[in-house]
Amino acid sequence: MPQTPAVTFSAVTRHFGPVKAVDGVDLTVAEGAFFAMLGPSGSGKTTCLRLISGFERPDHGAIHIFGQDVSAVPPHLRNVNTVFQDYALFPHLSVLDNVAYGLMVKGMGKAQRLPKAEAMLDVVKLADYGARKPAQLSGGQRQRVALARALVNEPKVLLLDEPLGALDLKLREAMQDELKALQRRLGLTFIFVTHDQGEALSMADSLAVFDKGKIAQIGTPAQVYTQPATRFVADFVGSSNLLPPALTQALGGPAQWASLRPEALRLADSGPISGVVQSHRYLGTGTRISLTLHGTDLAAFLPAGSPVPAEGSRVTLTFAPEALHLLGDAP
Amino acid sequence: MSPAIFAATTIASRLTGVFWRRPKLLLGLLLAPPLLWLGMIYLGSLAALLVQSFYSFDDFSGLVVPQFTLTTYAKLASPANLSIILRTLLMALAVTLASAIIAFPVAYYAARYARGRWKAVFYLGVMLPLWSSYLVKVYAFKLILAKEGIVTWAASATHTDWLLNAALALPFVGGASLSSSYLGTFIVFCYVWLPYMILPMQAAIERVPLGLLEASSDLGATARQTFWTVTLPLALPGVIAGSIFTFSLTLGDYIIPQIIGTSASFIGMAVYQLQGTAGNVPLAAAFAVIPILIMLVYLTLARKAGAFDAL
Amino acid sequence: MPFNASRGLKVAAAAGLAFLHLPIVLIFLYAFTTEERSFAFPPPGLTTQWFAVAWARSDIWPPLILSLQVALFSTLIALILGTLISAAMAGAKFWGRESLSLLVVLPIALPGVVTGIALRSAIPILHLDFSWITIVLGHATFCIVIVYNNAVARLRRLSGAILEASADLGANAFQTFRYVLLPNLGTALLAGGMLAFALSFDEVIVTTFTAGTGAASKTLPIWMLDELIRPRQRPVTNVVAIVVFATTFLPILAAYYLTRDTAQAAVAQK
Numbered sequence: 001m002p003q004t005p006a007v008t009f010s011a012v013t014r015h016f017g018p019v020k021a022v023d024g025v026d027l028t029v030a031e032g033a034f035f036a037m038l039g040p041s042g043s044g045k046t047t048c049l050r051l052i053s054g055f056e057r058p059d060h061g062a063i064h065i066f067g068q069d070v071s072a073v074p075p076h077l078r079n080v081n082t083v084f085q086d087y088a089l090f091p092h093l094s095v096l097d098n099v100a101y102g103l104m105v106k107g108m109g110k111a112q113r114l115p116k117a118e119a120m121l122d123v124v125k126l127a128d129y130g131a132r133k134p135a136q137l138s139g140g141q142r143q144r145v146a147l148a149r150a151l152v153n154e155p156k157v158l159l160l161d162e163p164l165g166a167l168d169l170k171l172r173e174a175m176q177d178e179l180k181a182l183q184r185r186l187g188l189t190f191i192f193v194t195h196d197q198g199e200a201l202s203m204a205d206s207l208a209v210f211d212k213g214k215i216a217q218i219g220t221p222a223q224v225y226t227q228p229a230t231r232f233v234a235d236f237v238g239s240s241n242l243l244p245p246a247l248t249q250a251l252g253g254p255a256q257w258a259s260l261r262p263e264a265l266r267l268a269d270s271g272p273i274s275g276v277v278q279s280h281r282y283l284g285t286g287t288r289i290s291l292t293l294h295g296t297d298l299a300a301f302l303p304a305g306s307p308v309p310a311e312g313s314r315v316t317l318t319f320a321p322e323a324l325h326l327l328g329d330a331p
Numbered sequence: 332m333s334p335a336i337f338a339a340t341t342i343a344s345r346l347t348g349v350f351w352r353r354p355k356l357l358l359g360l361l362l363a364p365p366l367l368w369l370g371m372i373y374l375g376s377l378a379a380l381l382v383q384s385f386y387s388f389d390d391f392s393g394l395v396v397p398q399f400t401l402t403t404y405a406k407l408a409s410p411a412n413l414s415i416i417l418r419t420l421l422m423a424l425a426v427t428l429a430s431a432i433i434a435f436p437v438a439y440y441a442a443r444y445a446r447g448r449w450k451a452v453f454y455l456g457v458m459l460p461l462w463s464s465y466l467v468k469v470y471a472f473k474l475i476l477a478k479e480g481i482v483t484w485a486a487s488a489t490h491t492d493w494l495l496n497a498a499l500a501l502p503f504v505g506g507a508s509l510s511s512s513y514l515g516t517f518i519v520f521c522y523v524w525l526p527y528m529i530l531p532m533q534a535a536i537e538r539v540p541l542g543l544l545e546a547s548s549d550l551g552a553t554a555r556q557t558f559w560t561v562t563l564p565l566a567l568p569g570v571i572a573g574s575i576f577t578f579s580l581t582l583g584d585y586i587i588p589q590i591i592g593t594s595a596s597f598i599g600m601a602v603y604q605l606q607g608t609a610g611n612v613p614l615a616a617a618f619a620v621i622p623i624l625i626m627l628v629y630l631t632l633a634r635k636a637g638a639f640d641a642l
Numbered sequence: 643m644p645f646n647a648s649r650g651l652k653v654a655a656a657a658g659l660a661f662l663h664l665p666i667v668l669i670f671l672y673a674f675t676t677e678e679r680s681f682a683f684p685p686p687g688l689t690t691q692w693f694a695v696a697w698a699r700s701d702i703w704p705p706l707i708l709s710l711q712v713a714l715f716s717t718l719i720a721l722i723l724g725t726l727i728s729a730a731m732a733g734a735k736f737w738g739r740e741s742l743s744l745l746v747v748l749p750i751a752l753p754g755v756v757t758g759i760a761l762r763s764a765i766p767i768l769h770l771d772f773s774w775i776t777i778v779l780g781h782a783t784f785c786i787v788i789v790y791n792n793a794v795a796r797l798r799r800l801s802g803a804i805l806e807a808s809a810d811l812g813a814n815a816f817q818t819f820r821y822v823l824l825p826n827l828g829t830a831l832l833a834g835g836m837l838a839f840a841l842s843f844d845e846v847i848v849t850t851f852t853a854g855t856g857a858a859s860k861t862l863p864i865w866m867l868d869e870l871i872r873p874r875q876r877p878v879t880n881v882v883a884i885v886v887f888a889t890t891f892l893p894i895l896a897a898y899y900l901t902r903d904t905a906q907a908a909v910a911q912k
Contacts, residue, residue, distance in 0.1 A: 101821070156334075623752060
């Protein structure tokens, strides 16, 4: 028997005046998935998250949470919790009371809810911070409180709105690992919104790439990265060489848009690509060189250890035929 | 296993669902009482005022004639009444300008230099006179400006009587004593409305980022140039916000010119006397329409200048 | 950029502050003068007798009690209506939001005499008699904005998402109001109420239009105005002025302390 999906969208549309923030989205998030909604700002990903939590209502289409239609269910009755972008901690309550808030409004007495909140603070490694006010915490600590405040309610789905956006790089990487480990341990469904493709690729089991209110592609990180469906996805996820139909044809493919990842290109004695190196950029793990072919800029990533041609020198590049990935866009 | 959807068990919970499905309902419920109050009592009164200004007053019977006419507005345009309007406007303008000039150093110092304890002293030092009793303040100046009062005493003690006498001998603004001259009225208006100018000004100056001033001096501007080209233009919304108060309050005041000054009439006094002793409500209403029109124009301009953020 | 104020600026700022406060000091001084017919300076002698005289004057007590009563009821109405508007403004954006905030500000943006004459001309149309209730009608109208302004200033500093966070965690609208909105707005509303009380207690311009003519609707400021125009025992007026000053001063000070934290937090954020 197939499992009931955690969340499904069926042709969901949400307008803001003339703007279609979400435009006919179909989506299925499996139970226990770590699902990412990726896209630039204004692409509709945050609105989708707010449609699940109930802060927005769809103009058309239906949303189901664990099989139940939620079109008439207000946010406070949805067993779904959110980690907000700016955390939205209650400034007048202590950290412990912040975490216990959800239990308190559901009518749980002090004697029961405070130990539960303390236990959850322990899970996010803030056991000694319960008496503080949110203003006395650092950004990373506030983020953990927001997480504990949501998780203590044992939600069926946890929504995270750019949860790591306000943290610095080091802390962000540490939190990525922690979130991932936490999700595995609890077996919860996580849906998180981000504009950072690296974060989405490294954390998610599957992801949806949003473009102008529509989903451009859904798949595993590997699928989305290696087989982008459109020019938008190829360009937004990782970096890619976008080849116009004429160039694809010149490189031995059909007259269609195609993408070619920079790391798929390698130096060779003979090959279809030949040009003058215009610049290179040292990236630590390797060097990125750029050249122009039939008016299109191409980038190639040469791993550390391979010889680096000088700027101005002529090079020949080759690639495996299967690396040339055809895109769905109309020629 | 916990459910994905909770049941609404209480009335409060169910009502929340109703509010969520019909957001306008909650908004309507919240806004109905204040809108009824402000709409019925305040806007209704203003409408009644406007209607009455189109009625006329029969001088012989002393009764209001409830028929639409423009004769009341024609009476408003008589030279005597026009001079009242002009006098009030000039006073409001002078008071606004003078308040802005006196307020600026206080606001500038409080915003830029006062720190910690001094910041609180400045804030309270302006807040308290702002909110403390209007009549007490007017009364204080009746004491100060009286012929036998402290100003006369201080002038003779410092041998500056000549200065006071010269000021009182000025044509038009002077008079027998400060408490019976336009000069006195002007001083009291400035005093009473000054805090209304300082606070928005201070807020606006505080909003000028220090980085901008540093950038300006970094680009080679002198302190004076920075002040005139950066600080002042950026503080202008605060000045305009403050002037809304000083202008409006001066336009409508009838107590200060009644207690300190010549017996010449101002718009506020005219409104008060016409409706009171004479019972000529139509003409009083027509008089009151003038500050409304002036303030509506003023508020529209101020809104365009972004002064509402500084309020 | 000069980091130390110039001497000229310091002197001008100090002079401005002194100009605001010295007149009030004089009110206190003249309450002790032995001269009761003029305002001669310096006072020829000092006495404390006027406080006893004022206490014994039977024409002062009824206006004082009336003013307190009017201020109390006006503040109460302003608190309820101001809180409702703030709660509506705390929620989503809606059509007419701008116009509403203009409507709330209008009673203090327009000169008091306009509000006064407007109410004066409308009250007979509504077939109301002039009484202390009509005074409250006027006072509450311009006190709403005081409560509202305080609340809105606080709302601006709050993260808008905390109301959503509360609903997200399972709170219904009433719980969100009780546990999140009210605690965060509470001191701002209280401060607004204090200021509204102070404003109502010494309002005179609108009051003269909405009060009846009888002694029963004579507020303390109207009593003072009468004394200013037709003085009797001048130092007694000073004593009453001190009482009025103190009655408005204490709520203002309390309002300052209630909102000080947020004021300082705003300073710290810069």
